[in-house]
Amino acid sequence: MMTSELLIAFSDQLAATVAKAGQWVVGVDARQRHTVSGMSWQAGVVVTAHHALRRDEDLTLILPTGGTAPATLVGRDPSTDLAVLRLDQTLPLPGFAPAAQVGQIVLALGRNEEGVSTSLGVVSALSGGWRTWRGGKIDQFLRPDLNLYPGFSGGPLVDSQGGLLGMNTAGLSRNLGLTIPVVTIRRVVGQLLSQGRVTRGYLGIGMQPVRLPENLRASLDLSGGVIVVNVEPGSPADQGGILLGDVLVRLAGTAVADPGDVLGLLGAEQVGQTVVAQVIRGGQLTELTISVGERPQRGG
8 A cells, every 4th residue: 555545544544533532522611711621431421620620510511413511510529630520411432442552643632612623642651650739649640742722621532543541631730731541530430429529638738858867767767758848727737736847757657758658648548547647856756646637629
């Protein structure tokens, strides 16, 4: 087959993929400057990006058929930038792609009043799980190299066959468009549908990693910890006696070297439980008992 014929076949395949995947991509009109995107997840359920959903009421979906339908907010999780909407009709559902690969050709899709839009690129980076600056767990770092145009947040990333790889968002990084993988969406959406929220433990402190002095590293067999730079008044940490300048080195018996370590120990199962926090204060190791609270559900 000649090169021109291969290019035509490839182009036709991409166009067919957009038409196929576009059947389950919606626009979300939340009465803001421009619409955002969403995707049908299961019967009567749409997933979109939390950060782009500026209001909880008066939500309208722009359907693949060109019509509109009202939607209601089920719940949102700011820490993973996911929100779940419900509508009184069933839309086509996505198929799921095999595991993503670096260099794989991918498409981002969005929808507005004019119809479906797309952007072509590749998977530029994959790595292990990570935590957002709000403490949410994302099971895989997935970065596509393509343009996420205004309104694309909440829309899908698909492979060349139209299989869903995840939800695109510009809300988890100031400089990067990232993709929340299917495994994370499945976990968080399940909790939002059953509970209306995602429960996480909460201490109420601001932290920064810090390296310990040589004498403390040797005596504690630890290289670092996190220094407390803020304590919210009335928070569990405040009530437990944590002070500004304390260096937290262990929580619930586990060494912590950065804020992600602390957040990783504050799962739903810890809410209401007491944990022992070991802190260095004035050069001395001190133990404090803290009752873990539930992280407030902030809208922003």
